[in-house]
Amino acid sequence: MLWSQTLIPTMKESPSDAEIPSHQFMLRAGLIRQLMAGVYTYLPLGLRALKKAEQIVREEMDLAGASELLMPCLHPVSLWERTGRFDDFGSVLISFQVSRRENQTHLALGPTHEEVITDLMASQISSYRQLPLTLYQIQTKFRNEERPRFGVLRTSEFIMKDAYSFDVSLEGLDRSYEAMYEAYGRILHRCGLSFLPVEAESGPIGGDASHEFMVPSDNGEDQVLHCESCGYAANRERAEVGKISDKSGPTSEDDLMETVDTPGTKTIDQVCELLGCTSDQMIKTLIYRADDRTIAVLVRGDHEANESKITRALDAEKLTLAEESTIREVTGAPVGFAGPIGIQCEVIVDQSVGVMKNAVTGANQENAHLRGVNPVRDFAFTQTMDLRFAEAGDLCPRCSGTMDMQQCIEVGHVFKLGTKYSEALDARFLDENETRLPLVMGCYGMGVNRLIAASVETRHDADGILWPLALAPYEVVVLPLNVSDETVWSAANEIYKELKDRGVDVILDDRDARAGFKFKDADLIGFPLRVVIGHRGLKEGLVELKWREDQDSSNVSRTEVVDVVVTELDRVRESLR
RNA sequence: CGGGGCGUAGCGCAGCCUGGCAGCGCGUCUGGUUUGGGACCAGAAGGUCGCCGGUUCGAAUCCGGCCGCCCCGACCA
Numbered sequence: 001m002l003w004s005q006t007l008i009p010t011m012k013e014s015p016s017d018a019e020i021p022s023h024q025f026m027l028r029a030g031l032i033r034q035l036m037a038g039v040y041t042y043l044p045l046g047l048r049a050l051k052k053a054e055q056i057v058r059e060e061m062d063l064a065g066a067s068e069l070l071m072p073c074l075h076p077v078s079l080w081e082r083t084g085r086f087d088d089f090g091s092v093l094i095s096f097q098v099s100r101r102e103n104q105t106h107l108a109l110g111p112t113h114e115e116v117i118t119d120l121m122a123s124q125i126s127s128y129r130q131l132p133l134t135l136y137q138i139q140t141k142f143r144n145e146e147r148p149r150f151g152v153l154r155t156s157e158f159i160m161k162d163a164y165s166f167d168v169s170l171e172g173l174d175r176s177y178e179a180m181y182e183a184y185g186r187i188l189h190r191c192g193l194s195f196l197p198v199e200a201e202s203g204p205i206g207g208d209a210s211h212e213f214m215v216p217s218d219n220g221e222d223q224v225l226h227c228e229s230c231g232y233a234a235n236r237e238r239a240e241v242g243k244i245s246d247k248s249g250p251t252s253e254d255d256l257m258e259t260v261d262t263p264g265t266k267t268i269d270q271v272c273e274l275l276g277c278t279s280d281q282m283i284k285t286l287i288y289r290a291d292d293r294t295i296a297v298l299v300r301g302d303h304e305a306n307e308s309k310i311t312r313a314l315d316a317e318k319l320t321l322a323e324e325s326t327i328r329e330v331t332g333a334p335v336g337f338a339g340p341i342g343i344q345c346e347v348i349v350d351q352s353v354g355v356m357k358n359a360v361t362g363a364n365q366e367n368a369h370l371r372g373v374n375p376v377r378d379f380a381f382t383q384t385m386d387l388r389f390a391e392a393g394d395l396c397p398r399c400s401g402t403m404d405m406q407q408c409i410e411v412g413h414v415f416k417l418g419t420k421y422s423e424a425l426d427a428r429f430l431d432e433n434e435t436r437l438p439l440v441m442g443c444y445g446m447g448v449n450r451l452i453a454a455s456v457e458t459r460h461d462a463d464g465i466l467w468p469l470a471l472a473p474y475e476v477v478v479l480p481l482n483v484s485d486e487t488v489w490s491a492a493n494e495i496y497k498e499l500k501d502r503g504v505d506v507i508l509d510d511r512d513a514r515a516g517f518k519f520k521d522a523d524l525i526g527f528p529l530r531v532v533i534g535h536r537g538l539k540e541g542l543v544e545l546k547w548r549e550d551q552d553s554s555n556v557s558r559t560e561v562v563d564v565v566v567t568e569l570d571r572v573r574e575s576l577r
Numbered sequence: 578c579g580g581g582g583c584g585u586a587g588c589g590c591a592g593c594c595u596g597g598c599a600g601c602g603c604g605u606c607u608g609g610u611u612u613g614g615g616a617c618c619a620g621a622a623g624g625u626c627g628c629c630g631g632u633u634c635g636a637a638u639c640c641g642g643c644c645g646c647c648c649c650g651a652c653c654a
Contacts (some may be wrong), residue, residue, distance in 0.1 A: 011589095013589050016586090037646065513616080515614065519615085521615085
């Protein structure tokens with residue numbers, strides 16, 4: 001490609017809308033332009049990077065035994081109603097009415113494709129002999145994000161690889177899941193990304209196992225708890241907290257419980273300030289409605305209750321914070337003064353609360369708290385549970401180590417779905433005993449443009465992007481210092497053509513611009529390898545080679561440069577296999 | 578959807594408080610000089626000052642409403 005024949009609008013300055021490096025550099029390097037919040041055009045260079053990521057994904061999916069297909073973006077809403085997800089998705093699903101003759105048809109733009117593919121399988125699969133089967137597509141998804149952000153990291157329209165596996169049994173699903181899990185690791189490795197597979201919350205999509213593939217990055221939206229010593233890693237939503245071994249009960253040195261006046265203190269912070277204590281000395285009492293039950297959940301004041309854990313602990317379907325009227329009913333006080341002592345409902349206790357000494361908590365009467373509260377002595381409970389979000393420094397649930405927490409970008413998510421969708425959409429097959437059974441499903445998503453954004457976000461320096469060879473829009477830039485110098489220009493042109501003939505992905509910067517200007521652009525865009533041709537070098541029969549990630553350049557004979565470049569590229573490609 | 582910020586030339590910004598010719602830097606175009614890390618000189622083009630309404634002799638500037646974008650939070654197969 002000749003630079004002058006394509007559109008590469010680089011920018012010297014960063015647009016003020018962009019805050020994180022990936023957004024800034026993708027704009028400045030001329031990869032993307034914004035159309036509206038959360039919606040971006042991929043310019044020629046951006047599209048090339050995207051296509052490279054797609055191709056890696058495609059190769060690894062095929063290698064893992066999956067077959068590519070292409071499903072529609074346009075879905076009938078009726079299909080979404082059959083699985084109940086029209087309501088589940090709410091405003092995230094983009095849906096609208098269109099006129100067809102005298103009728104109105106209700107359509108949606110696909111945010112994911114479990115419904116469409118399961119409906120397809122319902123009509124196409126009839127026998128166990130057709131299974132197992134894994135299908136995938138690479139396609140644009142639409143989600144009306146409440147708040148798109150971070151440039152291309154979280155958008156309303158994005159490209160996803162989504163795969164779906166269909167098996168006769170849970171054992172089969174395990175094998176299909178394993179194959180996708182392995183493929184995801186290979187994809188991320190080939191993209192040059194460092195990553196962490198972590199245990200994840202499967203959420204409303206259902207199913208009993210799920211892992212996310214996380215790329216550590218300060219600007220990621222997810223938090224991952226990770227144990228260095230045993231390798232345990234889990235999304236903060238999911239991460240367990242190791243069992244606290246402290247079994248000490250109350251002692252004679254413990255303070256006696258007393259009531260203190262705390263007028264007008266609605267929050268933990270206000271109580272702490274008034275009583276001169278810290279939030280980790282407080283017991284936070286949250287009143288929940290779990291299906292038909294009212295439950296008080298006790299967590300330490302500085303901890304955050306994890307509603308997923310609470311829901312599981314109670315074996316509940318639906319969990320919501322109680323209404324003010326319910327709180328008054330069980331505590332006899334307005335919101336803000338709840339405590340475990342004398343409360344008129346069931347109480348469950350986080351394990352960190354079980355080992356507290358001389359704690360402060362609500363007195364279940366207006367404008368009063370209790371001081372010197374000691375669990376067991378002052379209020380009874382049969383057991384403690386893990387009910388809160390894990391935090392950095394918490395004990396690892398698998399070994400004796402402690403966990404750290406890191407920000408991550410989620411680039412992939414794999415689920416074991418089971419039969420939720422096949423049952424809802426009646427996708428069944430006959431097994432060898434002539435029994436009609438629902439297909440056992442798994443689904444596997446990967447954000448293709450997130451791969452690109454995550455790469456830029458984690459691989460850049462002050463001057464610009466540091467593309468891995470596998471994702472770079474062009475692997476090599478040929479840069480003649482002065483295109484009006486006939487010998488320089490013809491040498492550059494020849495090298496460019498020879499590289500192209502040898503299958504190298506190369507761009508020739510044929511612009512009539514000053515050297516410094518072209519260097520800045522090459523660094524900003526971050527082509528992995530740069531070949532500089534100038535008259536000084538040519539006089540001695542030399543051209544210059546420089547890797548974007550290296551400090552120093554090297555001089556190579558004009559006659560050998562093409563061979564050297566091809567060999568070097570092969571060497572680097574091999575190391576990323 | 579709550580809180581905050583911003584909207585003036587392609588990009589980055591000043592001007593607004595205190596109403597009176599719409600500016601600066603970069604980029605673009607023309608000519609010349611330059612040519613290994615975002616050159617220099619001379620000239621030029623480019624604007625419904627986000628939109629609508631109000632106040633005023635006069636509004637980028639003051640007032641009201643709306644829209645858009647960014648950030649924090651809530652939300653997120």
